[in-house]
Amino acid sequence: MxxxxxxxSKRRRIFWLVPLIALALPLLTNPYTQFIANAMLIYTLVxxxxxxxxxxxxxxxxxxxxxxxxxxxxxxxxxxNLGLPWLAxxxxxxLAGAFGGFxxxxxxxxxIRLYYLAIVTMAFGELMRWFYxxxxxxxxxxxxxxxxxERDFGLALTSDTVQFYVFLIITCLLVAGTVNLLRxxxxxxxxxxxxxxxxxxxxxxxxxxxxxxxFMWSGFIVGxxxxxxxxxxxxxxxxxxxxxxxxxxFAMVLVGGxxxxxxxxxxxxxxxxLPEYVRAFPGMEEIFFGVIVMVVLLVMPKGLASLLARxxxxxxxxxxxx
Amino acid sequence: xxxxxTLSGVSxxxxxxxxxxxxxxxxxxxxxxxxxxxxxxxAGAFLTYVLVVAIGIxxxxxxxxxxxxxxxxxxxxxxxxxxxxxxxxxxxLALMSISFGFTLRGIAxxxxxxxxxxxxxxxxxxxxxxxxxxxxxxALFIISIVAVLLVVFFTVLHFTxxxxxxxxxxxxERGARLIGIDVERFHNFSWGLGAALGAxxxxxxxxxxxxxxxxxxxxxxxGFAAMTLGGxxxxxxxxxxxxxxxxxxxxxxxxxxxxLIDITAYLLIIAVLLIRPRxxxxxxxxxxx
Numbered sequence: 181m182x183x184x185x186x187x188x189s190k191r192r193r194i195f196w197l198v199p200l201i202a203l204a205l206p207l208l209t210n211p212y213t214q215f216i217a218n219a220m221l222i223y224t225l226v227x228x229x230x231x232x233x234x235x236x237x238x239x240x241x242x243x244x245x246x247x248x249x250x251x252x253x254x255x256x257x258x259x260x261n262l263g264l265p266w267l268a269x270x271x272x273x274x275l276a277g278a279f280g281g282f283x284x285x286x287x288x289x290x291x292i293r294l295y296y297l298a299i300v301t302m303a304f305g306e307l308m309r310w311f312y313x314x315x316x317x318x319x320x321x322x323x324x325x326x327x328x329x330e331r332d333f334g335l336a337l338t339s340d341t342v343q344f345y346v347f348l349i350i351t352c353l354l355v356a357g358t359v360n361l362l363r364x365x366x367x368x369x370x371x372x373x374x375x376x377x378x379x380x381x382x383x384x385x386x387x388x389x390x391x392x393x394x395f396m397w398s399g400f401i402v403g404x405x406x407x408x409x410x411x412x413x414x415x416x417x418x419x420x421x422x423x424x425x426x427x428x429x430f431a432m433v434l435v436g437g438x439x440x441x442x443x444x445x446x447x448x449x450x451x452x453x454l455p456e457y458v459r460a461f462p463g464m465e466e467i468f469f470g471v472i473v474m475v476v477l478l479v480m481p482k483g484l485a486s487l488l489a490r491x492x493x494x495x496x497x498x499x500x501x502x
Numbered sequence: 503x504x505x506x507x508t509l510s511g512v513s514x515x516x517x518x519x520x521x522x523x524x525x526x527x528x529x530x531x532x533x534x535x536x537x538x539x540x541x542x543x544x545a546g547a548f549l550t551y552v553l554v555v556a557i558g559i560x561x562x563x564x565x566x567x568x569x570x571x572x573x574x575x576x577x578x579x580x581x582x583x584x585x586x587x588x589x590x591x592x593x594x595l596a597l598m599s600i601s602f603g604f605t606l607r608g609i610a611x612x613x614x615x616x617x618x619x620x621x622x623x624x625x626x627x628x629x630x631x632x633x634x635x636x637x638x639x640x641a642l643f644i645i646s647i648v649a650v651l652l653v654v655f656f657t658v659l660h661f662t663x664x665x666x667x668x669x670x671x672x673x674x675e676r677g678a679r680l681i682g683i684d685v686e687r688f689h690n691f692s693w694g695l696g697a698a699l700g701a702x703x704x705x706x707x708x709x710x711x712x713x714x715x716x717x718x719x720x721x722x723x724x725g726f727a728a729m730t731l732g733g734x735x736x737x738x739x740x741x742x743x744x745x746x747x748x749x750x751x752x753x754x755x756x757x758x759x760x761x762l763i764d765i766t767a768y769l770l771i772i773a774v775l776l777i778r779p780r781x782x783x784x785x786x787x788x789x790x791x
Contacts, residue, residue, distance in 0.1 A: 240596050287775050294592065295535045296734065299726045300775055303768035306723060310765050423719055427604045430597060438593070463611025463715070470605035477598050478586055 195442070199352045206341045214340045216453060218412055221347040223448035225405035227432040228358055228441065229398040235439025236362060237394040238374030240294065243284040243301035244429050246308040247399040249421030250280040251406020256325040256416045257318060266328065266337055270350065270407045277403015278396045280308075285395035289388045293377075305426075312418035324417040327410045337411060347408055354401050359441055361397060370394045424465060431469040434476050437483025446484045505635045507752040513641035515728075515748020516648035517703050521721055522728035522740035523655070524699030530672050530735055531692035534584070534595045538603020539700055539725065540718025545606050546572050546701025547708040547717065548614075551621055565705040569698050576697025580690040588689075603718065610715040619713040640710045647706060651699075652741060659737070720764075727767035730774050733784025742782065 205217055230244040254276035258269040284304045288297060312319045319325055329338045336342050361367045369390045372380040381387045410416050428451065436447025451469075458464040476483060521543060528536045536542075546568050553564035579602055587594055630637040659665040671678040671688055679685050703721070711717075728747045732739025747767060755763035774781055 234593055238591070238593065240593050287772075290776060290779060292775050292779055295596075296730070296775060296779065298535070298537075298596065299730060299771060302723060302726070303771040307765060307768045307772075310768075314761055423604075423716070427601065430600065434597065461612060462615050463608040463613075466604045466608030466611065468608075470601040470603075470608060473597055473601035474583060474605070477594050477601075478583070481587070481590065481594060 198445075199348060202348055203345075206344055211340060214344060215412075216456070218340060218344050218347055218408075220449045220452045221344070221351045222405050222408045222412060223432060223452045224351055224445050225354055225401050225408070226429055227436060227448040228355060228444040229400075229402035229405065230429050231433045231436070231439055231441075231444045232358065232362075232370070232394055232401075233398045234433060235437075236367075236374065237370050237391060239288075239391065239394075240298040241284070241301040241395070242298060242426060243280070243305050243395075244398070244402055245421045245425045246284065246301075246305040247277045247280050247402035248406045248409065248425070248429075249308055249312065249416075249418075250399075251277045251403030252410040252416045252420070253312065253319055253325065253406075254403065255407035255410040256327045259328045259410075260325055261318075263328075265330070266407070266411050267335070267346075270404055273407035273410075274400045274404040277399040277401070277406065279399070280304075280403065281395040281397070281399025282392060284399070285392045288391040288395075291388070309418055309421060312421070319418075322418060324415045326415045327413075329411060329414060343411065350404060350408065354404065355441065355445070358397070358401065362441070366390065366393060427466060427469045427473070431472050431476075434473055435483055437485030438481075440483065440485035442488070443483050443485030446488075450484070503634075503756075507756050508749055509635060509637065509641060511749030511752035512745055513644050513748070514751065515745035516644050517706055517744075518721075518724045518728045518747050519741040519744025520648055520651070520699060520703040520706070521725035522732065522744045523652075523737060524696045524703070525725050525729055526735060526737050526740040527699060528692055528696035529729075530737070531668070532580075532584075532588075532689050534592075534599065536599045536693075536696060537596050537722070538599040538601070538606070539696070540720070540722030541603035541606040542572060542576065542697045542700035542718070543704040543707070543721050544610060544713075544715060544718035545575070546704030547713055548610050548704075548715075549701070550705050550708050551619060551713055555619075555622065561709075568705060569701045572701035572704075573694040573698035577690045577694040579697070580693035584689075584693070585686070607715045607718065614715065617714075621708045621713060644706050644710075647702075651702065656737075723771075724767045727771045729781075730771050731781055733781030736781070736783040739781060739783035 206214060209217060226244065226248055229247065230241075233239055233241045233244070251273035254273040255266065255269040258264045258272050259266055264272075284301045285297070287300045292300060313321055315321075316323075335346065337346070362370070369380065369385045369387075370393070372383075372385065373387050373390050377387050380390075409420070413420070432447040432451045433444065434447070435451060436445070437443030451472075454468075458468045480486065521539070524542075525536055525539050528534060528539070549568035549571055550561070550565045553559045553567055554561055557564075559567070583598055583602060584595065587598060629639060630642070659668060667678070667683055668688075670681070671683060671685060675685055678688075707717070707721075724747060725744075728743035729735075729740050730743070731746060732741070732743025747770060750770065751763050751766045754766050
């Protein structure tokens with residue numbers, strides 16, 4: 181058993197080929213596909229962060245778009261109002277997102293779980309959207325807030341290609357960080373809370389704190405994705421973090437496979453590429469993602485990752501089981 | 503001023519009460535929180551609009567048709583989409599209702615685009631003046647319809663055999679199964695009833711507000727706020743919570759700041775769950791090993 185998992189995790193090193201191959205991507209693309217590829221990296225983080233909470237921790241949450249927005253606004257405010265270079269705003273956005281994660285899940289410390297926690301996170305998300313529109317001095321209100329793309333430590337961040345490499349490095353670091361976190365003591369506790377919270381608590385694990393920790397890590401990753409989103413689009417608007425964003429995030433997690441790291445990447449890549457065609461008509465996006473989620477739930481509840489697991493055991497779910 | 507605010511709060515709160523009640527009906531019988539419920543409300547309002555404006559049916563028959571149609575849609579949703587995954591993880595069940603709601607919203611948006619639709623006025627009841635308080639025809643209509651519905655609902659629940667059956671399922675699904683109650687059919691019926699009650703709320707909203715596809719989302723969270731305040735899962739609590747929320751919105755809007763009307767519900771949810779998680783009438787949740 182020991183040896184088989186050992187070789188399996190060695191074989192999983194093959195995943196590092198994915199970013200290496202991606203390095204060559206800008207040579208092959210035109211500006212438009214480059215722009216989409218950058219968005220894929222952003223959504224990889226958004227999906228991964230969401231998956232940690234709803235897949236690995238097993239708590240229903242609606243605050244993911246709030247973390248995304250908090251990160252984006254933190255980056256934009258720090259760059260516009262404080263004049264910081266974008267790269268310096270990235271860790272700030274991560275910390276702001278993590279703080280958002282703490283606020284959204286603080287009720288867990290009072291014993292709030294499941295649907296109640298879901299409703300609190302929903303209220304938190306709506307409250308954040310209210311803040312973006314009503315604190316115009318800070319956030320620019322509905323006009324949005326620009327993000328400076330000026331030269332940044334010698335990097336020409338106005339170029340989508342340079343952005344791509346920066347995003348790729350950040351994404352790889354955070355994906356590796358998440359894999360390590362899930363393999364750590366805390367990560368195992370997160371998964372144990374999903375499987376049986378009472379049994380976990382009886383082992384002396386502080387389950388409420390574990391829930392808050394998972395939310396904070398999720399907020400951290402998604403907050404950084406928000407900073408990337410701010411740079412990517414150049415201006416942040418309150419509507420970017422609304423309900424359509426939420427169903428897109430749900431669909432990406434579910435299509436990839438709840439709680440699977442490889443699935444988060446797959447879901448984000450697959451669904452970032454598609455919607456350009458469905459955005460043409462109002463309402464089509466919602467129908468498209470809504471139907472996708474329903475079909476996946478009925479036919480393939482473990483997502484694309486489960487299909488790949490049939491091909492090779494290296495795709496097997498390590499952090500989620502139904 | 504104070505009385506006037508209370509009155510408009512009660513009339514607004516009656517709608518929240520109805521939505522909270524419809525959510526509770528589904529939750530109590532199936533233990534699923536219907537996160538797509540706001541869109542049932544929206545769909546009810548839109549169906550009524552289509553029947554009245556596009557087809558030209560009078561308001562009352564149109565709204566009855568819309569309510570029946572939403573009942574059938576709720577049953578179909580329960581049988582076709584919830585049934586196959588019942589017993590699965592709760593995240594999946596919640597996601598199913600969310601995505602169904604999004605699909606309904608998308609359909610409404612595909613048909614009506616970004617237009618905001620004003621419903622033609624339905625009731626021309628002259629406002630009644632009592633001292634300095636004005637009771638509009640709409641408020642009177644909403645409050646009386648909701649009051650009648652609530653009386654019927656709670657009478658059926660407490661004083662008829664069907665009501666006893668419902669309470670039996672609420673208490674113990676296994677027990678109900680043992681005495682021969684078809685629990686699956688009961689679940690389907692509850693989804694239908696929940697959707698229909700939501701649609702009644704939509705019908706009541708339609709004449710007094712502008713219709714747009716995103717209408718459901720804000721009402722959903724108000725329904726949740728009412729449920730949380732009254733005690734999650736308590737039917738009477740949901741009604742009282744709704745009324746209190748409606749009044750609280752009016753007071754905070756008038757005495758503090760009008761922009762607060764929009765976020766009273768969110769603040770209330772957070773405050774209640776932090777201070778008294780079981781709400782006014784909820785039972786304390788006991789964790790059993």
